[in-house]
Amino acid sequence: MDPRTATRLTDELLWSLRRAGLVISTAQAIEAARALTLVPWDAHSVREALAAVVVVRRDDRATFDRTFEAFFSGRTQPRSLWERLEKKGVSAAELGFLQELLAPGDGVALLERGADFDHALGQAARGLLGHKNPLQLGFYTHRMLARLGHPHLRPELARLRMVLVDAYGEERADALVALLQGEALETERAVRAHVEQAMRTEASGESVGEKDCGELDPRELVRVRAAVRELGHKLVAGLRVRQRAGKRRRIDLRRTLRASLATGGVPVRLHFRARRQDRPRLFVLCDISDSVRAAARFLLELTYAAQDLWDDTRSFVFVSELGETTQLFRERPVREALESAFSGEVVPTSHLSNYGRVLRAFEERVGASVDRRSTVLVLGDGRSNYNDDGAEVLARLRARARHVFFFATDHRERWGVGDSALRNYQAVVTRMFETTCLEELETAARTFTRR
Template sequence: MLRVLDELFWVLRREGLAVSTAQAIDAARVCDLLGFSDRLALRDGLGAVLATRREDLARFRECFDRFFAPERGHLGDLWSRLRARGFRDDELAALRELLDAAAQRSSGDAAGFLAFAGGASDLDQMLSAAGIARALAPMTSGLQVGFFAHEVGKAIGLPTLGSALRRMKDALREALGDARGALLAAALGEELEAMKRRVRAHVEATLARRLGEDRDEDATRAADRPFSALSAEEVESVRRAIRRLSERLRGAERVRQKRSKRGRIDPHRTLRRSLRTGGIPFQPARRVRRRDKPRLVLLCDVSDSVRLASRFMLELVSVSQELFSGTRSFVFVSDLGETTELFQRRTPEAALAAIEHGAVVDRTRNSNYGRALVAFEEALGSSVDRRTTIVILGDGRTNFLADEVAVVERLEKRARAVLWICPESPGTWGNGDSAMPRYAAAATRVLVARTARELEDAAREVVARRK
């Protein structure tokens, strides 16, 4: 058990998980209590003592499943595996002498003999060496796996080991007899093939990690690229990132609501109350819970000039219904259309598809901010108060029509805040038909969202208004 745990700790440390001595002792105690019969119970038990951070738990489970995968199962070192096949100690002693002699004759490739005779972790340590990593550095495609697996095998001495095992057949027959010698030689051949499969699996895993890192880097670059420069694949990558943000915001709100059911502890009132009991806070005092949530109203320009930004922003509308009470959403191009019930009745994907196909407003017309803002103010009526946050997403390009900035000024005076999310750089404001300088002066704050990362920051700013 200790040898298996030692190999598991080595794998975990290689993957970047810190395993202290105290954690190793606790893990041994967990194995002693749970045993190895229930795989899931053992994984959960070891995860409780080895994964101290939430972000480490997924990595630990991945390492655990890979380490205890059926195809990687082993009975210790070579001698334990051969003994489990039924070979006697005297036969293994003869084999040990032959292997030692072969390793001395091939001193330059002795490491391969040591890994062959050792356990799984011995080979893993050899494959994780810097020289092997350099040998795999040029690999870029799955078509190269076979070539690089052969190169890695050469680097750790597998060809020399194979030649030595073939020469041992006659020596094994002489020492053990034809039948037992041939049987032991066949078992050694199977062990060598298993070692080659382990090397190939390492090469494939290295390539998979490298391709995954490249995809992560591509997603990171897409998050910092302007919406107008995104390819179709990058658009889908950004959409997935926005959905993950939505889920994180939704999950954080659920946790906050769960914790606030009883109210937060008020330290000042708790200290004052503890004076009755000699300064010992037997009964914590809690703050009065907030019974009402702030309201949110969203107005999104869905014209072609801001199509992607509005599409990503509308992904967050369904989340806002949990974060704010009485959330209302509107879209416009020239005319105004309310989408509140659309997002309530349908899934976010179905609602977005309906908006994109023009089921709410005619998207073929030119933007008319003045007309849309006047209709927006009429639709809100007297519902805007100091608990209402209004979010407007648009580039402020009016097509030289009336901008109706006075509407934004009136809403800003009545609402808690009017946040304007603009997908254009401030350097372009005021050029041509842009009325953004006037809208920026009337709004409480303008949030620039030219990229997915900036849009995420803007969304977090909107969410922060619920407090």
Template sequence: MEERVVEFVNALRGRGVSVSTAESIDALGAIAVVGLEDPEAFKAALKTATVKRRRDVHVFEELFPLYFYGLESAGGTDSLEDGLQARLEEAMRAFGRGRELNPMLQLVLTGRGGEWESFIRMAAGEVGTAQLATRMQVGMYTRRIFDAFDWEELERQLDELLERLRDEGWAEEELLRLEEAFRANRDALRKQVRRYVEREQARNAERVPGAERMERLMGRPLSGLDEYELQQMRKAVDILARKLRNRINLREKRMKRGKVDIKATLRRNMQHGGVPFELRLKRKRMEKAELMVLCDISSSVARVSQFMLQFVYTIQDCLAKVRSFVFVDDLGEVTEFFRDEDIPKGVRRALSEAGIAYNARSDFGEVFRLFCERYLQDVGYRTYILVIGDARNNYNDPGLRHLERIRDRAKGIIWLNPETRPFWDTGDSVMGEYLPYCREARVCRTLKDLEDAIGSLLL
């Protein structure tokens, strides 16, 4: 059982749930205390010791039955009655003398499902499950592993056994019972194999990539990633954002030290007759930035925008306020979609439900005009405006006067452009015209760029 728990913990880790060694030891300790008799308590104990985040609960719920199914229901095997079982075992010993008996025969006949596992593992080892990655393959692998048990041979041995028992004078209904158990347990075994395969698949599928690979992915342009890599990047964003948040929190902690505030110290120590027992320090209040993010979601920039949104919302507790907008040639606010905890879902909805046609042609001038018209009054002296776009304006009016109005009101405009500098101002790009209005303009092609941009903005 301990082995199974460790395996389960590994599977959780594989799916991105962080379970420390100390926690897996706790889990084992908890199980030792609770025992195995009560499946509900067993599950609760395991859960309380390993899953510490609400969003990880679904992973737990998904994997648990794959690993501990036998505990949840007796496994659907057909166990022989005790008396029959004992007699069969004796008969089998005699039957096995002087010949090579397939060990599975007895296991299948007696229906002790708990002992099947190691044989399934062996068979799976022969077949090899490293290539198993998608759900589509589950059926095929189940069949392969199941067939590896050599059922022809088993059936033959069963027939022989029954023949012999009949000669020994066993009652006909007992023989029928044995045959029935054999068939039932063969089906149960098939199910167990299937569960084993599903488990392997779940483990292989959503493995979180290692640090090295992550590092490499972070340096690759987002536009060049395939769907699978993108999925991994989404996880990377989470990790990055958490790191950044810790850095910011640390900075806030340092800010708490400061110089002695004479006035406050005197006031405070009046009660001690003016003897300064308690010092009061001057504290600088760290102002949290307000952020308004304008994301171009036309196909050329959508990816960077998508990651930007995820990033910003993951660290939103370090910011005073975040509002987000998406645009192509029209502008829509998407802040509402991020009310829930589920940020990736918010990003998906922001891109699809904001009512902005992403196959239109970008028109930055129009977008800035709309922004001034609708939201300029909400821009304050603490507000940073973050624009993500390639400044390819399709030869429309660049709308500089609107951008100027925004600049005058905001703390600063920061422009992230997914194109590298040599491409700025080529063709219909008007980046050069926008530059004077930006406090900062950066190239932002990779996740690393994104992290740097946000980091320098906030730190």
């Protein structure tokens, strides 16, 4: 296989794995591409080489195998427009000629239906659906196609036919254009299916914000991440509004009287006390084990989208060990830092969670820095795996801190059941929040940022 095709297939395969839920950092993607240059390009060799690089957690192997099989199962449905045309009898010379003629951005790019197609659909659908009547499926499909640039296809194909007639004659030109028209029809069907699925989801009555974080599909995750970033900006804007509203200054009586002695108090020159900025320091501890990784990702992204709310932020992730990610988020873009944190680069992610060990490690490492200006926020499901839960550590932190909050990612009726230590934690923290979905996470975030 030529290097160009191998690179494209590797990119598409990694994209498919990410879409299936695997966290693959940029460093892993580079290492995967390097590994695939060292093995034969057959299914078994590629599978094992890729798995050795991107499968960090044992539970991810089943997802990896399932996605790999779907991607490589005979390659019955070619991935790119050019593969599909080649399979339908278009020669290499004709393919090269078409690639030169079909410029991106003129509507013809829709025919590709590659890795960026779902993203384009999501962008076009924004604000377009929203509780529409399912009987208007055709109308909204047409609107979506218009937003995607589909109306430009027909005049572009007509222009293309004239060029092809000069190059290959009318018969071959008509055959090639017919193939492209068939691809355009498939694009229309894909958009219609997307609109139909979106309407069906809305009709079910369960919004993305109401779904458990762990049940969100990849498209919903993209929407939720955008909502989390927007929430962070809203929280910061709300803080600034409250600061402006609270700018009523207090009179410094001693300085005012002293300055007024020379005039007998007529006129009086008022002196005010300087306002003290009292933003708390924030310590965030996020469980990143399989059961809570989606909620942890949202909380970390929210924390760094709303940096201005706190004087200083230190973040930690844990499973059975504690690792600090503060520097990681300072040095890298948030999304890249999140991928690194969840890929096992900071702490091993394949172990069972151990809250007692983690909380004691946190107290030993930063306990001396926790004071009355500090807020400690813990997110997790509180599953101790029948180890010591470390509730007494949270109690000691609560005695020293301004607040200790716990975002519980397990449903309230399961708190304290089995190996759940959430009831023990609830007894010692400032407040326990149930945060199993985005709406609950937003409510909790708005509440604790006002404290």
